[in-house]
Amino acid sequence: MRELKVSFGAALAVRGASFTIATGEAVGLVGESGSGKSVTALSLMGLLPAASACVEALELRVVDCDLLTARARELQEMRGGRAAMIFQDPLTALHPMKRVGAQLGEAIRRHSALTRSEARARSIELMRRVGIPEAGSRIDDYPHEFSGGQRQRIMIAMAISCGPRLLIADEPTTALDVTIQAQILDLMAELRSETTMGLLFITHDLGVIARVCERVVVMYAGRIVEDAPVDVLFEHPRHPYTVGLLASVPRIDEAPRVVRPIPGAALRATERIAGCAFRPRCPHAVERCVEQPALQAVGERHLVACWRSREL
Amino acid sequence: MNGSTALLSVQDLAVHFPAPATIGFGRRRRGAIKAVDGVSLEVGEGEVAALVGESGCGKSTTALAILRLIQPTGGQIFMEDEDIATLRDARLLAFRRSVQIVFQDPYSSLHPRKRIGQILDEPLRMHTEMNRGQRRQRIAELLEAVGLDAEYLGNFPRELSGGQRQRIAIARAISIGPRLLVLDEPLSALDVSIRAQVLELLTRLRTERRLTYVFISHDLAVVRGFCETVTVMYLGKIVEHGTTEDVFARPVHPYTQALISAVPIPDPRAEARRARLVLRGEPPSPMNPPSGCRFRTRCPLAKPLCASTEPALEEVIPGRTVACHFHDEAMMMRQQVGGEAAEEAVRPHSDTEPGVPEGSPLPADRKERS
Numbered sequence: 247m248r249e250l251k252v253s254f255g256a257a258l259a260v261r262g263a264s265f266t267i268a269t270g271e272a273v274g275l276v277g278e279s280g281s282g283k284s285v286t287a288l289s290l291m292g293l294l295p296a297a298s299a300c301v302e303a304l305e306l307r308v309v310d311c312d313l314l315t316a317r318a319r320e321l322q323e324m325r326g327g328r329a330a331m332i333f334q335d336p337l338t339a340l341h342p343m344k345r346v347g348a349q350l351g352e353a354i355r356r357h358s359a360l361t362r363s364e365a366r367a368r369s370i371e372l373m374r375r376v377g378i379p380e381a382g383s384r385i386d387d388y389p390h391e392f393s394g395g396q397r398q399r400i401m402i403a404m405a406i407s408c409g410p411r412l413l414i415a416d417e418p419t420t421a422l423d424v425t426i427q428a429q430i431l432d433l434m435a436e437l438r439s440e441t442t443m444g445l446l447f448i449t450h451d452l453g454v455i456a457r458v459c460e461r462v463v464v465m466y467a468g469r470i471v472e473d474a475p476v477d478v479l480f481e482h483p484r485h486p487y488t489v490g491l492l493a494s495v496p497r498i499d500e501a502p503r504v505v506r507p508i509p510g511a512a513l514r515a516t517e518r519i520a521g522c523a524f525r526p527r528c529p530h531a532v533e534r535c536v537e538q539p540a541l542q543a544v545g546e547r548h549l550v551a552c553w554r555s556r557e558l
Numbered sequence: 559m560n561g562s563t564a565l566l567s568v569q570d571l572a573v574h575f576p577a578p579a580t581i582g583f584g585r586r587r588r589g590a591i592k593a594v595d596g597v598s599l600e601v602g603e604g605e606v607a608a609l610v611g612e613s614g615c616g617k618s619t620t621a622l623a624i625l626r627l628i629q630p631t632g633g634q635i636f637m638e639d640e641d642i643a644t645l646r647d648a649r650l651l652a653f654r655r656s657v658q659i660v661f662q663d664p665y666s667s668l669h670p671r672k673r674i675g676q677i678l679d680e681p682l683r684m685h686t687e688m689n690r691g692q693r694r695q696r697i698a699e700l701l702e703a704v705g706l707d708a709e710y711l712g713n714f715p716r717e718l719s720g721g722q723r724q725r726i727a728i729a730r731a732i733s734i735g736p737r738l739l740v741l742d743e744p745l746s747a748l749d750v751s752i753r754a755q756v757l758e759l760l761t762r763l764r765t766e767r768r769l770t771y772v773f774i775s776h777d778l779a780v781v782r783g784f785c786e787t788v789t790v791m792y793l794g795k796i797v798e799h800g801t802t803e804d805v806f807a808r809p810v811h812p813y814t815q816a817l818i819s820a821v822p823i824p825d826p827r828a829e830a831r832r833a834r835l836v837l838r839g840e841p842p843s844p845m846n847p848p849s850g851c852r853f854r855t856r857c858p859l860a861k862p863l864c865a866s867t868e869p870a871l872e873e874v875i876p877g878r879t880v881a882c883h884f885h886d887e888a889m890m891m892r893q894q895v896g897g898e899a900a901e902e903a904v905r906p907h908s909d910t911e912p913g914v915p916e917g918s919p920l921p922a923d924r925k926e927r928s
Binding site: 278395396425426427429432456457476490494496498501502506507509512 | 719755784823832
């Protein structure tokens with residue numbers, strides 16, 4: 247993905263974002279609401295409404311599918327086949343009036359030559375795999391008969407049903423309780439260890455990133471501000487926004503420390519600003535920041551978009 | 559509380575809701591959802607008391623009962639030795655002035671078609687004798703106190719960001735000089751960097767205005783930094799209570815241990831060397847809670863006694879009450895699982911643990927002690 251720009255009328259959701267995900271890599275995309283992370287994910291799946299969204303990019307490819315030129319049919323093959331996505335709220339992502347078995351079967355049959363009964367057997371196997379007890383008898387239940395955690399398990403089963411090479415997970419555990427979140431994160435890690443599936447994990451929770459991801463991409467106001475291996479990012483964050491974000495979250499494993507908030511509020515999608523969008527909140531802003539800094543290497547696999555990244 | 563009288567005292571509170579009638583040919587069973595079942599707690603003047611637990615544990619229902627917004631099925635709530643259930647007329651109004659709430663979602667807790675000025679004016683008109691000019695003066699002070707410009711007075715809530723709206727909700731809550739604020743997940747709907755701002759505001763207001771907080775949250779990392787005491791609830795019951803630092807450093811109840819270890823740490827190294835206790839299964843329905851100890855269906859230490867007898871909430875170490883028959887074993891388990899000293903003694907967490915049957919639904923991440 248290179249220089250992705252997405253706008254909805256006057257609202258600039260993504261203002262030029264570039265990153266890559268290697269085969270089998272788990273990348274976290276972190277940012278606050280309105281930073282453009284979900285819109286990025288939707289454009290990677292070709293799911294933005296063509297009527298209202300204007301998508302531009304120098305390059306936008308997901309597992310051999312060029313989204314800038316792909317036709318509807320090609321997109322359908324890619325979605326749910328080579329790449330799959332799970333969402334924050336599984337209750338709205340699942341069809342409320344269809345039995346889960348039918349929904350799983352539909353996904354499987356769309357991307358394979360399996361017969362109805364084979365697809366059903368595979369659905370049961372998948373439900374068992376993601377930890378639904380008594381999968382054989384629950385396959386004909388409706389989504390509302392499952393708990394939130396189980397519904398997310400079913401979404402995961404659906405997502406992995408065709409062996410995708412990339413899984414995009416958009417805040418998959420935000421709606422769940424922490425003990426259930428821990429189960430789902432473990433399940434995802436387990437599934438990933440068995441395959442070479444790449445993962446793009448979108449979240450605002452830095453703790454979840456630390457638990458799940460190998461690399462982190464930090465997004466602010468529609469742009470990537472930092473991109474680094476997970477331990478580098480948490481230990482030596484270089485962008486002032488990343489530094490501020492890490493200082494503003496309390497940790498459960500240490501005695502209370504002073505949590506320092508980032509002053510001000512994030513740029514709204516309809517607002518325009520010359521240069522770095524974090525400039526008004528940044529303690530290190532200088533005159534030069536009115537020009538847009540490019541994402542530059544400051545270390546091995548470590549990119550930062552800040553004029554002062556070398557001195558700070 | 560140190561022997562002084564509590565500002566708020568909840569004694570054996572029970573809130574049961576009638577269960578939805580069973581549809582079908584069977585005989586109609588009359589059941590109850592025991593949302594809160596025998597909860598007692600005390601909050602001292604000036605204290606910040608946390609009430610934590612997962613959805614359905616009864617923490618928000620407890621809050622509503624404290625505000626006298628729902629009728630308890632049993633038990634009593636005292637505000638400064640006055641039973642709030644008996645309050646009428648002027649006493650009730652005085653009670654309403656002294657206890658206020660801030661809700662989770664500032665999008666739905668502010669009237670969408672009223673301007674900020676009107677929203678803040680309403681409690682002053684209801685509860686004070688101030689004239690228009692005095693009220694205007696007070697509103698300006700309130701906005702300043704929560705860090706907002708007076709320019710927002712003519713705006714509608716939708717024109718404000720989530721953080722700004724929550725500041726308005728806080729301004730409204732403190733406008734009539736309450737002594738106790740119930741904060742029901744006040745940060746959960748906000749962005750990470752905004753949470754810290756609102757938390758800073760709450761900290762400042764508390765000292766400036768000598769407020770007492772009941773802080774309801776599922777975000778344990780925030781609780782550790784902000785609250786003095788913590789009460790952990792599970793399915794309508796208290797399972798553990800103590801001072802925050804003590805409970806977080808040395809959790810006793812297996813549920814508290816699991817809850818703390820489920821919270822991810824924003825530090826990959828700490829995450830990697832941490833041993834975690836992952837619970838199996840999901841919380842049972844409060845309509846049909848397990849017999850005996852309600853946590854036993856997910857507890858790694860459960861034994862037959864747990865199914866037959868409900869454990870009492872007892873002081874197991876000074877200043878700490880725990881409802882677990884096997885609290886000694888739980889403490890030993892903690893030392894093995896990690897607790898405060900999660901250094902080399904503890905093996906790192908791994909997903910491919912030998913001895914765990916393939917495909918089984920996420921067993922407790924802990925081998926039996928040998």
